[in-house]
Amino acid sequence: MAINLNVNGVPRSVTAEPDTPLLYVLRNDFELNGAKYGCGLAQCGACTVLIDGRAVRSCVTPISALEKSEITTIEGLGTIDKPHALQQAFIEEQAAQCGYCTNGMIMSAKELLDRNPKPSEPDVRAALAGNLCRCGTHNRIIRAVLRAAQANGRT
Amino acid sequence: MNAPAFTRRRFTGGLGTLVIAFSLDPNLAFAQERLPGSLQNNRKLDGWVRINPDGTATIFTGKVELGQGILTALAQIAAEELDLPLARLKMISGDTRQTPNEGQTAGSQSIENSGTALRMACAEARAVLIEAAAQRLGVAADQLRVADGVVSASDGRKIGYGELRPDLAREATAKTAPKPPASHKIVGKSIARFDIPAKVTGGLAFVQDMRPAGMLHGRVIRPPRYGSKLDSADEAAAKAMPGVVAVVRDGSFLGVIAEREEQAIKAREALRKSAKWTLGPELPDPARIFEVIKALPSKDATIGVKQATAPADARTFEAVYTKPYMSHGSIGPSCAVAEFRDGSMTVWTHSQGVFPLRAELVKVLKMPAAAIRCVHVEGSGCYGHNGADDVAADAALLARAVPNRPVRLQWMRDDEFGWEPYGPAMVMHAKAALGGDGRIADWQYEVWSNSHSTRPESTSGTNVLAGWYLAEPQKMGPPTSPPQPAGGGDRNAIPLYDFPNQRVVHHFVQDMPIRVSALRTLGAYANVFALESFMDELAAAAGADPIAFRLAHLKDPRARAVIEAVAKKAGWKDGEKGDGTRGRGIGFAKYKNLACYVAVVAEIAVDRATGVVSVPQTWAAVDSGLIINPDGLTSQIEGGIVQSVSWTLKEEVRFDKEGILARDWASYPILTMPEAPKVEVELINRPNERPLGSGEGSQGPA
Numbered sequence: 001m002a003i004n005l006n007v008n009g010v011p012r013s014v015t016a017e018p019d020t021p022l023l024y025v026l027r028n029d030f031e032l033n034g035a036k037y038g039c040g041l042a043q044c045g046a047c048t049v050l051i052d053g054r055a056v057r058s059c060v061t062p063i064s065a066l067e068k069s070e071i072t073t074i075e076g077l078g079t080i081d082k083p084h085a086l087q088q089a090f091i092e093e094q095a096a097q098c099g100y101c102t103n104g105m106i107m108s109a110k111e112l113l114d115r116n117p118k119p120s121e122p123d124v125r126a127a128l129a130g131n132l133c134r135c136g137t138h139n140r141i142i143r144a145v146l147r148a149a150q151a152n153g154r155t
Numbered sequence: 156m157n158a159p160a161f162t163r164r165r166f167t168g169g170l171g172t173l174v175i176a177f178s179l180d181p182n183l184a185f186a187q188e189r190l191p192g193s194l195q196n197n198r199k200l201d202g203w204v205r206i207n208p209d210g211t212a213t214i215f216t217g218k219v220e221l222g223q224g225i226l227t228a229l230a231q232i233a234a235e236e237l238d239l240p241l242a243r244l245k246m247i248s249g250d251t252r253q254t255p256n257e258g259q260t261a262g263s264q265s266i267e268n269s270g271t272a273l274r275m276a277c278a279e280a281r282a283v284l285i286e287a288a289a290q291r292l293g294v295a296a297d298q299l300r301v302a303d304g305v306v307s308a309s310d311g312r313k314i315g316y317g318e319l320r321p322d323l324a325r326e327a328t329a330k331t332a333p334k335p336p337a338s339h340k341i342v343g344k345s346i347a348r349f350d351i352p353a354k355v356t357g358g359l360a361f362v363q364d365m366r367p368a369g370m371l372h373g374r375v376i377r378p379p380r381y382g383s384k385l386d387s388a389d390e391a392a393a394k395a396m397p398g399v400v401a402v403v404r405d406g407s408f409l410g411v412i413a414e415r416e417e418q419a420i421k422a423r424e425a426l427r428k429s430a431k432w433t434l435g436p437e438l439p440d441p442a443r444i445f446e447v448i449k450a451l452p453s454k455d456a457t458i459g460v461k462q463a464t465a466p467a468d469a470r471t472f473e474a475v476y477t478k479p480y481m482s483h484g485s486i487g488p489s490c491a492v493a494e495f496r497d498g499s500m501t502v503w504t505h506s507q508g509v510f511p512l513r514a515e516l517v518k519v520l521k522m523p524a525a526a527i528r529c530v531h532v533e534g535s536g537c538y539g540h541n542g543a544d545d546v547a548a549d550a551a552l553l554a555r556a557v558p559n560r561p562v563r564l565q566w567m568r569d570d571e572f573g574w575e576p577y578g579p580a581m582v583m584h585a586k587a588a589l590g591g592d593g594r595i596a597d598w599q600y601e602v603w604s605n606s607h608s609t610r611p612e613s614t615s616g617t618n619v620l621a622g623w624y625l626a627e628p629q630k631m632g633p634p635t636s637p638p639q640p641a642g643g644g645d646r647n648a649i650p651l652y653d654f655p656n657q658r659v660v661h662h663f664v665q666d667m668p669i670r671v672s673a674l675r676t677l678g679a680y681a682n683v684f685a686l687e688s689f690m691d692e693l694a695a696a697a698g699a700d701p702i703a704f705r706l707a708h709l710k711d712p713r714a715r716a717v718i719e720a721v722a723k724k725a726g727w728k729d730g731e732k733g734d735g736t737r738g739r740g741i742g743f744a745k746y747k748n749l750a751c752y753v754a755v756v757a758e759i760a761v762d763r764a765t766g767v768v769s770v771p772q773t774w775a776a777v778d779s780g781l782i783i784n785p786d787g788l789t790s791q792i793e794g795g796i797v798q799s800v801s802w803t804l805k806e807e808v809r810f811d812k813e814g815i816l817a818r819d820w821a822s823y824p825i826l827t828m829p830e831a832p833k834v835e836v837e838l839i840n841r842p843n844e845r846p847l848g849s850g851e852g853s854q855g856p857a
Contacts, residue, residue, distance in 0.1 A: 020417045024417045027364075032357055039819060039820060046486055078356065080358060091352055091355060097223065097794055099222060100222075125829040128828040132486055137797075142828070
């Protein structure tokens with residue numbers, strides 16, 4: 001059946017079963033690469049998107065529940081030419097090795113900064129506790145989020 | 156930022172426009188002069204570098220990006236020697252149709268092998284360019300200057316690389332000296348990695364992101380445990396499910412292809428539930444796994460022997476250390492896209508070695524190598540031999556059933572945890588005698604380990620998972636162990652310390668009750684852990700400071716320098732002691748006894764109430780010879796330390812007799828953001844020493 005979704009401010013429609021996890025629709029139908037499949041179990045955070053401003057695991061969120069929601073993916077934050085403060089900070093801190101977890105880190109951090117524009121380092125660590133990184137990039141990710149918070153503070 | 160236009164080839168079928176005519180036959184290298192690095196087996200200059208009519212250069216490397224930043228570092232080396240801006244380089248990596256065969260991207264050898272080849276090839280190409288310019292301009296070559304790909308004469312006449320059309324289809328001689336380090340402008344700089352902007356903005360960055368036109372989605376159904384045989388599965392019911400295009404069965408290999416990804420996942424679940432298996436042999440008793448490993452048949456080698464007589468007053472000590480099985484734990488499960496068209500198979504893969512993978516696909520698909528092309532596209536970090544090659548074989552087997560339709564197959568989380576080859580369990584037994592003078596008089600060390608290399612391109616059988624379950628099953632290839640001095644299970648088993656009497660025995664255990672292969676550092680992590688832990692025991696017994704004790708046994712000046720540097724950075728006080736809840740320790744190693752020197756000081760905290768051990772802070776000092784990209788090197792060292800802390804504090808692949816119990820992140824927890832130690836890294840640059848591999852240098856010491 002056709003399901004209507006609002007993604008990054010754009011109305012989109014997809015024909016899929018209502019229980020289809022949002023992740024597959026974003027990636028395969030809307031061709032948005034940012035959210036990643038990591039576990040399908042809401043354990044790793046690679047698939048994180050914002051739904052009405054909250055960081056949500058798209059791998060376990062059925063599309064049928066989202067027809068009235070605003071969905072924001074990392075593509076909705078900024079572009080390669082005009083990156084969001086968080087994206088810019090991740091580039092400046094070189095806060096990625098393989099980069100597979102990066103989407104989730106940035107989207108969880110977005111929720112944090114929206115709620116708490118001046119987080120402490122422990123705040124950042126706590127906000128990203130549900131996002132796994134395997135390359136050991138943790139310290140750079142924390143620095144990038146703090147840098148983005150500072151950059152936001154200046155604008 | 157200088158972002159070279161990566162010709163990451165649009166993600167569509169039938170890729171590639173370059174016509175390739177250089178030789179990839181390593182046999183030609185016989186009876187020829189030895190060339191440095193990977194030039195030895197790939198001896199044509201234009202196999203490495205070509206100058207395009209628009210003045211850009213295309214650089215070819217057999218090494219691949221695994222998230223370690225290698226393509227940026229290799230581009231720096233090439234740009235430096237060519238005198239071209241980074242933005243005018245195109246990097247092509249890991250493609251069986253286009254690039255040199257450099258085997259696996261593994262063992263921290265990319266800078267040493269591919270980097271050396273590119274340095275020499277690009278220096279020689281620049282000399283060819285200057286010679287061509289000299290002829291065109293009628294000026295002696297030594298009267299010409301080069302900057303940014305333009306050759307200039309003193310009278311102001313200029314000619315660009317693009318106009319010179321140099322003939323690089325020639326044998327490399329490696330006779331052109333590369334630039335002296337003092338004149339480096341690009342090497343040694345912290346150039347921002349080319350791949351990161353796409354990775355933070357949702358760009359096409361990973362094989363998982365590919366969706367060529369007409370693509371289908373595949374999934375595989377694996378048995379309950381190793382060696383099981385598929386008796387039946389309700390294939391008809393699965394075929395009737397929405398969107399299912401095909402169910403593929405070949406013996407005990409079972410997969411499904413569907414129009415939509417979620418349909419493939421549902422069909423996989425249905426097949427998994429209906430499948431009836433004759434179970435393979437039970438796994439060993441996990442409580443006895445280390446005894447089991449020690450009791451299995453092994454090939455034993457005695458290495459690192461030194462002989463002297465221990466003093467009569469020596470006291471003896473011994474300790475046993477063990478390491479459990481560990482998972483690579485890639486955040487993104489392995490993935491591949493395969494397309495079977497006009498009798499040819501193309502596989503886009505994040506394999507560490509596209510040529511070795513192709514060798515296995517020849518056996519599994521029973522197709523000639525010429526009809527198979529493997530192209531590297533990045534995946535999630537692998538840290539060694541994970542499911543990358545296996546999923547590529549799976550995808551190819553599925554794609555063959557649906558000609559002209561590309562199939563993308565990403566393993567599910569439980570496929571990766573349950574079926575990837577783990578880092579082997581190991582047992583280390585150390586004995587030493589401490590003389591009355593506080594010096595180690597005798598060192599006896601034994602290590603028991605399975606193979607750390609069951610990678611593709613096995614000499615017989617096959618080393619991809621699907622091959623073992625086909626109707627005509629292939630056997631796993633013979634387990635191998637890289638020889639000393641690099642070593643496998645015995646990597647870093649020989650101490651760098653100066654002990655007068657010493658004997659190290661490597662028990663290379665052949666039978667593999669649990670599938671294992673290369674995990675970052677191979678045996679080095681466990682051997683350095685054991686060796687350095689035992690050094691601490693002996694220092695304590697001698698009443699010595701652990702740093703002073705190490706220095707007293709170490710002559711190598713570069714080794715001493717990293718230990719002294721980290722002690723200074725950490726503000727180490729001679730004889731400092733913990734307070735029972737917090738303390739600090741040091742670890743040191745020269746990776747493989749051949750590569751970078753790393754020393755790490757770690758602060759350890761114990762919560763006496765819960766028994767939970769944490770590592771709040773670490774300091775590291777690193778000597779990797781000539782540094783190509785300081786920030787890239789720092790990042791590798793930081794990552795290695797955090798990963799090693801995760802391994803040490805949290806990780807173990809659990810199993811019982813029925814099978815593997817690690818299936819998800821709840822059953823295989825890793826270090827989380829709040830638990831990650833802070834890391835401070837100090838680099839010691841040695842511009843006149845050759846660059847040393849460093850991607851795996853810090854795990855052991857950490």
